[in-house]
Amino acid sequence: MAQRPAGAVDETEDEEIVDDEAPPARAAWAGPSRARWALFTAIAVAVVAADQLTKSWIVSSVQKGSGFSVLGTWLNFVYGTNSGILFGMVPQSATAFAAVSLVVIVLIVVYHRRAGRGIVMSVATALLLGGAIGNLIDRLRFGEVVDWIDMGIGQWRFWTYNVADAAITTSLILILAVALFPAIAEWGSDG
Numbered sequence: 001m002a003q004r005p006a007g008a009v010d011e012t013e014d015e016e017i018v019d020d021e022a023p024p025a026r027a028a029w030a031g032p033s034r035a036r037w038a039l040f041t042a043i044a045v046a047v048v049a050a051d052q053l054t055k056s057w058i059v060s061s062v063q064k065g066s067g068f069s070v071l072g073t074w075l076n077f078v079y080g081t082n083s084g085i086l087f088g089m090v091p092q093s094a095t096a097f098a099a100v101s102l103v104v105i106v107l108i109v110v111y112h113r114r115a116g117r118g119i120v121m122s123v124a125t126a127l128l129l130g131g132a133i134g135n136l137i138d139r140l141r142f143g144e145v146v147d148w149i150d151m152g153i154g155q156w157r158f159w160t161y162n163v164a165d166a167a168i169t170t171s172l173i174l175i176l177a178v179a180l181f182p183a184i185a186e187w188g189s190d191g
Helices: 034-061 094-115 119-142 163-180 182-186
Strands: 067-071 075-082 145-153
Touching: 034 075, 034 119, 034 145, 034 163, 094 119, 119 145, 119 163, 119 182, 145 163, 163 182
Parallel strands: none
Antiparallel strands: 067 075, 075 145
């Protein structure tokens, strides 16, 4: 066995042991990229535009309380209003929900800033924002929300709803999916 000369340093003692199986350290996420904010904004604006255009069309084309069949009894377009929240729940509260909607809109944007890493959460929060703004516009203009999509089978009917309600419902389904399957939140990760 060879001996080390006096004063020699064992280089293996100074080497750092690297664990090849440890995951690389992730840099702190700084929030959604500009492209992700653009997607978020575009979806929200598209929902508001589609919602307001379809509501304007139904208000100008159909007398309140009446409508017409599109697909037999399965799908009708009926001009109705709702002074409550989603699907007519908590009626006669449009003014209160207008105030609450303003706070919710701010919270949605803040939440997207914190949770919008994956594309699913960006889409979900954008749909939620667009739906909230679409219905808020109605509450401010009319004191109630215009609903016009009536679906069901025969006498079994779903609540009459609008594009904003459909966007909000889709958003809630996506958020529930992320809650049940957290890996979905990282799909299309932005950073």
